[in-house]
Amino acid sequence: MQHETLDVLIVEDEPQLATLHTEFLEKNFNLRVVAYAATLAEAKAKVNAHQPRLILLDNFLPDGQGIALMEEAAVKNPACSVIFITAASDMHTCSQAIRNGAFDYIIKPVSYNRLRNSLERFIQFAQTQRTFKVIDQSSVDALYNLHAKQFANETGAKGIEANTLELVKALFNNQPDVAHAVEDVVEQVGISKTTARRYLEHCVTTQFVRVEMRYGNIGHPRRLYRKV
Structure with a gap:
């Protein structure tokens, strides 16, 4: 039996990563990327379109x-599922995602074996939704087993490489009174913005640095990091 092609929206502000996701999805699964969004505003428009x-x-x-984005009516629709792929490794964000019904939560850098597992379960979940018109306990159990969230399997420490971590820590040790932005770490350590965020949030979790929010006159507050 041929299964329907499922439409996917990728919300990612790093174009290269969005392209990698697309190639992986369309090469290995019956999934079709119908749109990209690099901002929250674009994501809201494209999810509704x-x-x-x-x-x-x-x-x-x-x-x-x-x-x-999970507050949008189109996302709350039972026919829409969300897999987070993010550097956000704080428990508050993860818990909020679970409460809002995210299908899965994968922490960057992406393990494509982990993503494959998640997508396989999602496709089975979507097919099971179509198959069961009237449910009994066994069909409910099948849906719950496919939707079983494995959030706890991904921790902030996964993917943290010792040498890179030492470079990040050295930046703070050498300037203990300076509050650094993500961009400072990118420039001085020579890593990508996604990687910098991940290492910084790991340092927050291990209480090596603390977060400070700096509010300017215009725009969103900046998230800065200072050595504890």
């Missing part, structure tokens, strides 16, 4: 947090 069956959602976007 395309009504995707699945959203791969980053949380750190230039104009806000991706978690806010």
